[in-house]
Amino acid sequence: MRSTRTTLRVLQRRQAVASRYLRGESQATIARALGVTQQQISLDLQAIHALWLAAALRDTDALKAEQRAKIDAVEREAWAAWHRSQQPREMTVTEATDGGETPRRKNSVRREGQAGAPCFLAVILTCVARRCTLLGLDEPQRFLIDWDRLSDEQVERLARGEPPQQVLTKA
Secondary structure (H helix, E strand, C coil), X not given: CCCHHHHHHHHHHHHHHHHHHHCCCCHHHHHHHHXXXXXXXXXXXXXXXXXXXXXXXXXXXXXXXXXHHHXXXXXXXXXXXXXXXXXXXXXEEEEEECCCCCXXXXXEEEEECCCCCHHHHHXXXXXXXXXXXXXXXXXXXXXXXXXXXXXXXXXXXXXXXXXXXXXXXXX
């Protein structure tokens, strides 16, 4: 088991390794500057990359959770607005009546039923679609590729792993 002092030295070295690595220094250059072997720098970089990956995954999960919460809030508001838009609408009607020397006004309340505003349903469907995309629930897009009609540049882009929708759509 490592001592606290040794662990602290390793963490400080890895911080220096990461800083120099991000500035583009080679492993050999970093090793010479820090007085360790190139193999040690390689091991440090493996540990650093693992930490970066774990942090990125945690950050991605946190961002996804935040965006889902925002989508949920918008959807709740859209449902509430949809239900309000279905409530009967009350209108006050004022009529002037002939009251002889002094004209009179008669107020009456008229109620009309409403079917609901479809724009709120559109917002709800958008929220559902965004949530499905965020959670990866959508079916993958399929593309039929006519390889004989592709340019050499398009074939190269596909071979490099560029998404087909980007390669096949004309921009």
